[in-house]
Amino acid sequence: MPPKLTVGLTEEQLHSKKTSYAHVLHVVRHFMQKAIQYMNGTPTFIVVTDNDGYLLESYGDQSIKNIVDSLGISPGIKAEESNMGTNSICLALKYNEPIAITGEDHYHECLSGVACYSVPFSDSPEKTIAGTISIMTTINYASELHLGLLSSAVDSIERELLLQEKNQQLHLLIEAMINSTPLGIIMVDYDGNVLEFNEQAEEITGICRSSAIGKEVKLLDGIGEHIQNVVRNEEEIKNMDLTIVQHGTNNKQSCLVDVLPLFNKSNQTIGAFAQLRDITCYYALQKQVIESEKLSAIGKLGAGLAHEIRNPLTSIIGLTQLLKADLEGNHYLNIITTELERVKNLVNQFVSLGKPTTLNREQYSIYKLVEETVHLMNSNSSIHTIHIRSENNDDSLTAFIDKSKIKQVLINFIKNAIEAMPDGGVIYIHLTYDDNEVYVSVEDKGEGMTQEEIHQISTPFFTTKEGGLGMGLPICFDIVKSHHGEVHIDSKKYEGTTICMSLPIYYNK
Known part of the structure; x- marks a missing residue:
């Protein structure tokens, strides 16, 4: 009598499971579909489960699929001995090793015409079981080679999953480094399409990353043409002083730019790497230093002028005032007095600029x-x-x-x-x-x-x-x-x- 199977997961739960296993399922599907191609002429059906035995995905030979469907085995079902009897999936999860069950070794008579091979797999360096991959074929095609082939495929799948995990970690590390650096980073491929555009590059250019990625670098005003020339001519640029006008504004950013061509192992150009150092604040500070030095020089000049001019100037102004009191026609004396006061004011302002401001707050x-x-x-x-x-x-x-x-x-x-x-x-x-x-x-x-x-x-x-x-x-x-x-x-x-x-x-x- 065929087993009476009930769906272990709701549609929502199954969707959530498949979403969490999406990356694993993609890699497994890639390798197992190749295995099906290599076994051309041999009816082959693939079943993938999670570490609890819930069936996540199945595909392959239609005749075997019909047998599986007749048993009620479908995505969401849990492979348990209580409802499926002895099966290779449960044993592989239980003993963490490859298991083969063929023909009449199955508990249920309806499975006596098939052979099942299951191998547990891991997706982490700790080798924790993540699920199983199974091959089903008809009994007349059953062979010990199937278990060896599946084990070899699982080894390749595990290596690929670990490699992709390391690549993902490396990618996150590089992303963190790129986005934490105070330099603007722009990377392009050989065709000049932007591959990387970090947060500091956004700040400098005024262009958001999502708008830049995938676009032609020549569209970036001020810097794009220089990057394109490096890709084309294979000649690096170092410490180029460049003024970039921020997109959508009239703000100008002063930058030192380095652009290096990128090569592959065959020494062929594959793109370019550009870094932008924002030196706008440096120039502003430099200007302040110049102004400070200028004021210091004015101060020294003012101090000298004060000692040499102010005393005789005060005497001249005083004597002129006395002359004005004694003379009726004092028009020219008024002019003289006005101009002398102007000179005195000029000297006082020189002195004021040169001295530190003393406050009585x-x-x-x-x-x-x-x-x-x-x-x-x-x-x-x-x-x-x-x-x-x-x-x-x-x-x-x-x-x-x-x-x-x-x-x-x-x-x-x-x-x-x-x-x-x-x-x-x-x-x-x-x-x-x-x-x-x-x-x-x-x-x-x-x-x-x-x-x-x-x-x-x-x-x-x-x-x-x-x-x-x-x-x-x-x-x-x-x-x-x-x-x-x-x-x-x-x-x-x-x-x-x-x-x-x-x-x-x-x-x-």
């Missing part, structure tokens, strides 16, 4: 400071038909500042705004804050600046004003920086400028 009301400065500047602004509108909404807000220095900065900002609007208008002063900083911004609708002018505005002696010295804003930047604050400028040519300084609210060593 205290917790002071920013609202009060802004109101005092606006009141001070109102007379100057009214002469130019300009109204200063202060939009402050919190008179209790304080910051840890040197009030005289910050007032000097604010006066300079307002003065520049007045000079930027020769036809008059309104200057807005905004006061905002968050948990850590207070922001004071001065907004005008004047002549505005280009991006190039904004980038140079903190450079000593750079000015857009006729007769300007180009030293006021550098001093302001220095004062704000000494407060651990920052100055931000937003400006458009012919539309106006907003200059904002941020200052820490609390004491910060």
Whole structure:
């Protein structure tokens, strides 16, 4: 009487099992289908189970499949002695060795016409049983060679599974190394198609990895053409200074680029490897060092000028004032006095740039400071038909500042705004804050600046004003920086400028 088999797994459970074994089943199918081809003319049926004996997959000779189907053996069934009697699958799992059962050795008479060979297999270095692979054939084709052939095939399958596992681990290791390096990595094949594109390459180019992989490298602006040339000419590039414009923005990244051709064992070019070192911050730091050295040189010059010029200059100004008091026609003396005061101011600014900023900081009301400065500047602004509108909404807000220095900065900002609007208008002063900083911004609708002018505005002696010295804003930047604050400028040519300084609210060593 044929066994009465019941499905051991639901469809959902079977699907989950097959999903977890998908990689194993793929490798087994590849090798066993080759075995079926080698045994051409011999009816062969393949059965694969997991380590619990649940049938996961079967394929092969249709006549044997009909016998198996008639017994109710299908994916999801569990090979148990209790319902299938003695069978090679159970014994192979139990004793962890190849098992053969032929003809009448089967418990059930309906299987007396077939021979079954089962071999357990492992998919890990620990040799833990992962399941079984079985070959079924008709009794007249039964041979001990089948068990040897199956054992040999299982050895090959295990080696392939271990090799693929090692390759996967190596791939994960390489991925971790590639994505943890501060270098941008791009790899291409011989046809110039992108094979690898790490996270840092995304940061530098502004192109996401999914958009780059598989695409032609020549489509990568700035770098693609150089990589393509290396593949074509087999000539490496080292330490090439390259500026890359980020995709979708106007941001420019300065990079040092190395590109090496890749060769196979036959010394044939198979692609190229490129690495990009982002040196944008290095250039910015280099610029800061140059500015610092420039200010240091100015300081030394200012100190020398102060000793040599300031004392006699003060005497000349004093004597000129006395002459003005005694003479009625003092027009030329006024001019002399004005110019001497200008020279004195120039000398003082030289000295200010050269000296470290000394601060007398205290917790002071920013609202009060802004109101005092606006009141001070109102007379100057009214002469130019300009109204200063202060939009402050919190008179209790304080910051840890040197009030005289910050007032000097604010006066300079307002003065520049007045000079930027020769036809008059309104200057807005905004006061905002968050948990850590207070922001004071001065907004005008004047002549505005280009991006190039904004980038140079903190450079000593750079000015857009006729007769300007180009030293006021550098001093302001220095004062704000000494407060651990920052100055931000937003400006458009012919539309106006907003200059904002941020200052820490609390004491910060």
